[in-house]
Amino acid sequence: MADALEAYLDALGEALRFDPQLAERVVDEVADHLDCALAAETRGAGSAGDAEAALARVIARFGAPQRIAGQFALLALETNADRLWRLAALTAAVAFAAMRLRELHLDPVEAAGDGLATAALALDRGAFIAALALGLWGWRLARDASRSWRPDPRGWRRLFAGLRLSALALGALMLSVAADTALTLPRLIEAAGGVLWPAAALTVEIALVLALAIAVSRSREQAAAVRRLLV
Amino acid sequence: MLKGHLDAIVLAALAGEPAHGYAIIEEIRRRSGGVFNLPEGTVYPALHRLEKAGAVNSDWTTAPNGRRRRVYTLTPQGRASLDHHRDVWRDFARAIDTMMASGDPGAPLGDGPPWPTR
Numbered sequence: 130m131a132d133a134l135e136a137y138l139d140a141l142g143e144a145l146r147f148d149p150q151l152a153e154r155v156v157d158e159v160a161d162h163l164d165c166a167l168a169a170e171t172r173g174a175g176s177a178g179d180a181e182a183a184l185a186r187v188i189a190r191f192g193a194p195q196r197i198a199g200q201f202a203l204l205a206l207e208t209n210a211d212r213l214w215r216l217a218a219l220t221a222a223v224a225f226a227a228m229r230l231r232e233l234h235l236d237p238v239e240a241a242g243d244g245l246a247t248a249a250l251a252l253d254r255g256a257f258i259a260a261l262a263l264g265l266w267g268w269r270l271a272r273d274a275s276r277s278w279r280p281d282p283r284g285w286r287r288l289f290a291g292l293r294l295s296a297l298a299l300g301a302l303m304l305s306v307a308a309d310t311a312l313t314l315p316r317l318i319e320a321a322g323g324v325l326w327p328a329a330a331l332t333v334e335i336a337l338v339l340a341l342a343i344a345v346s347r348s349r350e351q352a353a354a355v356r357r358l359l360v
Numbered sequence: 361m362l363k364g365h366l367d368a369i370v371l372a373a374l375a376g377e378p379a380h381g382y383a384i385i386e387e388i389r390r391r392s393g394g395v396f397n398l399p400e401g402t403v404y405p406a407l408h409r410l411e412k413a414g415a416v417n418s419d420w421t422t423a424p425n426g427r428r429r430r431v432y433t434l435t436p437q438g439r440a441s442l443d444h445h446r447d448v449w450r451d452f453a454r455a456i457d458t459m460m461a462s463g464d465p466g467a468p469l470g471d472g473p474p475w476p477t478r
Contacts, residue, residue, distance in 0.1 A: 157428045158381055158404060164427055165382035166400070192401035200405035208412055 133181070134163060137188055144198030147354040148205055155201060163187055199358030206351040213295065213344045214268050220302065220337040221261060227309055227330035228253065234327050235316040246312060253308035260301035267294030285360050292352050299338075299345045306338045366406050368445035369396065371415060371438055378433040380423075381407060407432055415441050 138156050145152035170183040191197075238250045271291030313331050317324050373379070373387040385403055388396050410416045415438030423429040434442070 154430070155404065158430045159401075161380065161423055161427045161429045162382045162385075162400065162404075164423070164425055165380075190400050192399045197401040197404065200402065201408065204405055204409050204412070 133184055133188070134160075134167075137163070137194060141194035141198060144195050144354075144358060145201060147202060147350050151201060151205065155197075159191070159197075163191065166190070195358045199355060202351055202354035202358055206348060206355055209344065209348050209351060210271060210292075213341070213348055214271075216337070216341050216344055217264055217268075217295070217298070217302075220334070220341050221257075221264065223330065223334050223337055224257060224302065224306060224309070227313070227327070227334045228257070230327045230330045231309065231313050231316070234324065235313065235320055238312055249308045249311050253305050253312060256301045256305035256308065260298045260305060263294050263301060264298035267291045267298055270294065285356075289352060289356070292348055296345055296349065299341055303338055303342070306334055310335065365445075365449070366398075366402065367410060367415075368442065368449065370403060370406050370410060371434065371442040371445065374416060374432060374434045374438070375442060378431050380429050380431050384432065410438065413441075414438075 138160055141159060142152045142156045145155055166187040167180075167184055170187055171180050238246045268291065270287045273287055310331060313327055317328055317331075369388055370384060373384045373391065376387075379387065381404055382400075384407070385398065385400050388398065388403075407416065407418075411418055411432070414435060416432045417435055418430050418432045421429050421431050
């Protein structure tokens with residue numbers, strides 16, 4: 130009988146592997162719940178056969194582990210998506226500030242007459258605009274989906290499309306930050322003074338884009354779990 | 361229909377005293393006279409969602425059998441949310457009652473609903 134209980138808890142823990150900390154907490158909570166339910170169900174039960182049937186009833190009443198884990202995955206995705214959009218807005222604002230500070234405090238790129246630098250400048254601006262457009266589009270899709278995101282095929286499609294667009298926006302933003310770094314670093318090294326603000330902005334910009342990459346990667350993992358478990 | 365009101369039902373079950381998941385489900389079953397026989401596993405994601413929203417908080421204790429037990433407590437924010445859910449539900453129930461009574465040929469017409477109106 131204990132084997133069936135352990136197998137159920139193992140299956141739940143496995144389905145929740147997208148978040149090990151959550152998995153540990155939920156498995157402990159559910160183990161306590163099933164113990165209580167089993168004690169109530171087997172009160173007065175005579176044989177081992179009765180106890181086994183009682184456990185099967187308790188587990189059936191609790192629900193399939195994949196279904197429960199899916200609801201937790203959805204909750205985690207919802208929470209992480211909120212953080213992700215806020216972080217994305219902050220990163221875009223800092224990236225824009227970094228571009229402006231470079232232009233204000235360092236030698237203008239155009240003045241150097243360097244073709245490669247001019248191309249990097251165009252890439253920086255173009256990729257930044259693309260990141261903004263893709264990010265806003267993705268945010269709008271995911272926001273619309275979140276209004277109706279208990280299993281509804283259209284809502285799921287919009288949510289996953291929104292997350293894919295956010296990943297593309299992240300790619301574009303990384304390209305923009307890479308171009309900005311390529312443009313700013315040599316000028317920082319050459320500049321005699323006044324480099325504090327552009328250097329600080331560049332550092333914060335890189336740190337934020339890395340944090341954003343981690344958040345997007347977590348969201349994609351959670352979305353994959355939702356898709357696997359619920360859709 | 362019950363699914364849409366799950367958060368309110370869980371908050372109402374916690375209004376009396378702190379409780380762990382199984383006790384909350386039992387309280388819901390008891391207070392609804394067995395009508396709300398929820399799939400038990402659905403209550404835990406709801407509890408976690410309410411905790412993230414600040415409506416409940418929770419702490420680990422040890423159950424008599426030695427297992428770790430998570431006990432949930434309603435927060436002031438949760439109590440306010442429950443009051444709001446109650447108001448919304450009363451208005452909704454009143455409207456449904458009116459609709460149902462007006463469609464019932466046996467119901468007296470023109471006397472208004474059998475409750476004080478605002």
